[in-house]
Amino acid sequence: MSEVIKVKDLAIVLKGRMEIEEDEALALAEFVLDIFGFEDRIIDNILYPSDRQLFYFLEGKGILSTGRETISLYDGRDWRIHYWVFNRDLVRHYLKEEEKKEKEKKEEDIYSELPPEAWVR
Numbered sequence: 001m002s003e004v005i006k007v008k009d010l011a012i013v014l015k016g017r018m019e020i021e022e023d024e025a026l027a028l029a030e031f032v033l034d035i036f037g038f039e040d041r042i043i044d045n046i047l048y049p050s051d052r053q054l055f056y057f058l059e060g061k062g063i064l065s066t067g068r069e070t071i072s073l074y075d076g077r078d079w080r081i082h083y084w085v086f087n088r089d090l091v092r093h094y095l096k097e098e099e100k101k102e103k104e105k106k107e108e109d110i111y112s113e114l115p116p117e118a119w120v121r
Helices: 007-018 023-037 049-060 088-108
Strands: 041-045 064-071 078-086
Touching: 007 023, 007 088, 023 049, 049 064
Parallel strands: none
Antiparallel strands: 041 078, 064 078
């Protein structure tokens, strides 16, 4: 099993990828991680239609992906199972990108934190 994604880390990724406020990102991260738990894959039919819409949006951002399996039943009929996959490795990659952006932003802002007296000779 891969390393656990924390709510705070997923919220950082969601905030950066979706350009939403921090409190919204935290609520969404809690929701997604609550549904997936420690699993990487869930069956689609546990979702409500409104949740599914959100998952399609997250799929567009690369955080989730979909899959499908077809199983033959004993009577010869095919049964299709649709599922969602939580892309943990990609989320970790996005997290590193967001942390790098934040570090660069802090490095750029170092001079803006200096008081005006620091610029006087």
